[in-house]
Amino acid sequence: MSTSLLRAVRAEWTKLRSVRSTGVALLATIALTVLIGLLTAEGGHTSYGGPPVVDSFAFVHRPLAGDGTVTTKVAAQSDSGPWAKAGVMLKSGTGGVSPEVALMVTPGHGIRMQVDGKRELTWPDGGAAPYWLRLTRSAHRVTGAVSADGRAWRTVGTVTDGGLPATCEAGVFVASPDVATSHWAGPGKVVGAARRTTGRAVFEHLTAGAAAGVDAADAGAGGAATGTSSGAQAADGGWQLTDVAQPDLPAGPLSNRPQTPGTVHAGGGALTVTGSGDLGSLGVGGIGTEALDDTIASALSGVEIALFAVIALGVLAVTSEYRTRTIRTTFTVCPRRGRVLAAKAVVLAAGVFAAGLVACAVSFVVASPVQRRNGYGPPLFPERSLADPLVLRAVVGTAGFLALVALLSLGVGVLVRRTAGAVILLFTLLVVIPLVASITSVGAGLWVGRLTPVAGAAIRQTRPMFQDATGPWSGLAVLAGYTAATLGAAFWVQRRRDA
Structure with missing residues (x-):
C-alpha cells in the first residue's frame, strides 16, 4: 500500500470514527445480531419422536x-x-x-x-x-x-x-x-x-x-x-x-x-x-x-436484521459528505478520487468486518447453550466450539457477508448521492424483493435467493437443506460479484463528474 494511500486511509478512518452515527451503527450491528440470535434460540425446540x-x-x-x-x-x-x-x-x-x-x-x-x-x-x-x-x-x-x-x-x-x-x-x-x-x-x-x-x-x-x-x-x-x-x-x-x-x-x-x-x-x-x-x-x-436443523445458521440469524444498520452505515459513509458538501474539501486534499473511494472502502470494510466478527462470535456463544437446553444437543447435535471448522467458516464468512453489504452500500451511495434514495434502493433489493418473492412464489423465492445480492447470506449454512436456494460459497460469490460491479461503476462515475 503506497504512502499516499495510507494517508488517505488514515484520513478516512479519522473522519469515520469522528461521526457519532458510525459508532451507533456498529454497536447496533452487534446488538441486533446477538439479540435476534438469542431470541431465535429461545423460540426453537426439537424432539426426536421415534423409538430409542x-x-x-x-x-x-x-x-x-x-x-x-x-x-x-x-x-x-x-x-x-x-x-x-x-x-x-x-x-x-x-x-x-x-x-x-x-x-x-x-x-x-x-x-x-x-x-x-x-x-x-x-x-x-x-x-x-x-x-x-x-x-x-x-x-x-x-x-x-x-x-x-x-x-x-x-x-x-x-x-x-x-x-x-x-x-x-x-x-x-x-x-x-x-x-x-x-x-x-x-x-x-x-x-x-x-x-x-x-x-x-x-x-x-x-x-x-x-x-x-x-x-x-x-x-x-x-x-x-x-x-x-x-x-x-x-x-x-x-x-x-x-x-x-x-x-x-x-x-x-x-x-x-x-x-x-x-x-x-x-x-x-x-x-x-x-x-x-x-x-x-x-x-x-x-x-x-x-430431520436435523442447522443450529449454527440459526444462531447467526440476527445478521438479517443487522443488515439495516450496515446498509445505513455504508450509505452515510459517502452521502453525508455529499450532503454537507465536505466532499469538495476531501477532493481538494486528495485530488485522486479513486484513491479516496478506495480508502473509504478499506476503512468501512475493516470496521464492519471487525464488528460483524464480534457479533457473530458472541451470538454463537450465547445461543448455543440455549439451543442445547431446548433439545438441540448430543448425540444428534454435537457440541461445537468456535474452533470447529464449520463454525469458524460460518462466523468469519458471515462477518465477510456484512462487510460486502457495507461495500455494496458505499458504491450505491456514490452512484445515487442521496441518503434516502440509496437506502430505499438497497432495502428494496436486499429486504423487500426477497420477502415478497418468498410469500408469493416458491420458484421466485428460490431464484431471488440464487441471483440477487441476498444470496450472500447463504454463507451461514453448515448443512444442506432442501429449501436452500444456493450453497454457502456460491452465494457469497454472487454478492461479491454485485459488490465489485457496483464499486467499479462508482469509481468510474466519481472520476468523471463534479463533486
Missing part, C-alpha cells in the same frame, strides 16, 4: 458356537438410500433389540461397525460396495476387519461382545430405512413425508465357522439358502432367513419397521438378499439425522 433403538432387518444366519468368524464379500448393494445397510453380524438371537455386533457398508456413509445399535465405529477409508467384511469373536471380544480384495485385511475396531451367548447367530443382513422427504407445497408451506425403501445386496463367499474361510457350509458353494419370507429354511448348510423386528416397534414414518418381508435367492455362487428396516439408535446409523 431400531433393530429391524432381513437376517440370513446360522448358529456359531464359541469363538469363530463370519466373512463375506458384499459384491453389490443397491442405492435405496444413503443409510441403507448390508453386512455381517453376530447376534444373540433373532429377536429385536438383542445383543449384536454388526459390520456394514452403506451407499452414502462408508463402512461402519455397530455394537447393539448404540455405539458406532467408522472406517475413514471406506466407500460403497464391493468390499469384503469380517467379524471375528475371540475371548469375549469381537474384531471387525475390511478388505478390498479378500487378502489384505485392515481392522476397523475391536469391541467387547457383552451379551453374546456361547452360541450365537452369525450371518449377513440387509436393512433400508424410510427416506424422509420434504417439498414446498406453496409459499411458506413445507410438506414432509417418508418414502418407503427396500434394500438389496449381493453376498459372495459367505462363511461362518471356527476360522476365516474354513466352513463346510459355504453359501457360495451353491443352493445354500432359499426362501421369500421369515423363517425360510436353507436347502442345506443350516442357513435361515429371519425378518428381525422388535415386537413393540410402532408403525409409522419414524419407526422404520420393515414394510416388506425379506427375501433371499441363491444362484451363481452368490446370495441375493432384500430387506427393509434399519439398525441403530438416536444419532447412530443415521437414525434421526435426516
Whole structure:
C-alpha cells in the first residue's frame, strides 16, 4: 500500500470514527445480531419422536458356537438410500433389540461397525460396495476387519461382545430405512413425508465357522439358502432367513419397521438378499439425522436484521459528505478520487468486518447453550466450539457477508448521492424483493435467493437443506460479484463528474 494511500486511509478512518452515527451503527450491528440470535434460540425446540433403538432387518444366519468368524464379500448393494445397510453380524438371537455386533457398508456413509445399535465405529477409508467384511469373536471380544480384495485385511475396531451367548447367530443382513422427504407445497408451506425403501445386496463367499474361510457350509458353494419370507429354511448348510423386528416397534414414518418381508435367492455362487428396516439408535446409523436443523445458521440469524444498520452505515459513509458538501474539501486534499473511494472502502470494510466478527462470535456463544437446553444437543447435535471448522467458516464468512453489504452500500451511495434514495434502493433489493418473492412464489423465492445480492447470506449454512436456494460459497460469490460491479461503476462515475 503506497504512502499516499495510507494517508488517505488514515484520513478516512479519522473522519469515520469522528461521526457519532458510525459508532451507533456498529454497536447496533452487534446488538441486533446477538439479540435476534438469542431470541431465535429461545423460540426453537426439537424432539426426536421415534423409538430409542431400531433393530429391524432381513437376517440370513446360522448358529456359531464359541469363538469363530463370519466373512463375506458384499459384491453389490443397491442405492435405496444413503443409510441403507448390508453386512455381517453376530447376534444373540433373532429377536429385536438383542445383543449384536454388526459390520456394514452403506451407499452414502462408508463402512461402519455397530455394537447393539448404540455405539458406532467408522472406517475413514471406506466407500460403497464391493468390499469384503469380517467379524471375528475371540475371548469375549469381537474384531471387525475390511478388505478390498479378500487378502489384505485392515481392522476397523475391536469391541467387547457383552451379551453374546456361547452360541450365537452369525450371518449377513440387509436393512433400508424410510427416506424422509420434504417439498414446498406453496409459499411458506413445507410438506414432509417418508418414502418407503427396500434394500438389496449381493453376498459372495459367505462363511461362518471356527476360522476365516474354513466352513463346510459355504453359501457360495451353491443352493445354500432359499426362501421369500421369515423363517425360510436353507436347502442345506443350516442357513435361515429371519425378518428381525422388535415386537413393540410402532408403525409409522419414524419407526422404520420393515414394510416388506425379506427375501433371499441363491444362484451363481452368490446370495441375493432384500430387506427393509434399519439398525441403530438416536444419532447412530443415521437414525434421526435426516430431520436435523442447522443450529449454527440459526444462531447467526440476527445478521438479517443487522443488515439495516450496515446498509445505513455504508450509505452515510459517502452521502453525508455529499450532503454537507465536505466532499469538495476531501477532493481538494486528495485530488485522486479513486484513491479516496478506495480508502473509504478499506476503512468501512475493516470496521464492519471487525464488528460483524464480534457479533457473530458472541451470538454463537450465547445461543448455543440455549439451543442445547431446548433439545438441540448430543448425540444428534454435537457440541461445537468456535474452533470447529464449520463454525469458524460460518462466523468469519458471515462477518465477510456484512462487510460486502457495507461495500455494496458505499458504491450505491456514490452512484445515487442521496441518503434516502440509496437506502430505499438497497432495502428494496436486499429486504423487500426477497420477502415478497418468498410469500408469493416458491420458484421466485428460490431464484431471488440464487441471483440477487441476498444470496450472500447463504454463507451461514453448515448443512444442506432442501429449501436452500444456493450453497454457502456460491452465494457469497454472487454478492461479491454485485459488490465489485457496483464499486467499479462508482469509481468510474466519481472520476468523471463534479463533486
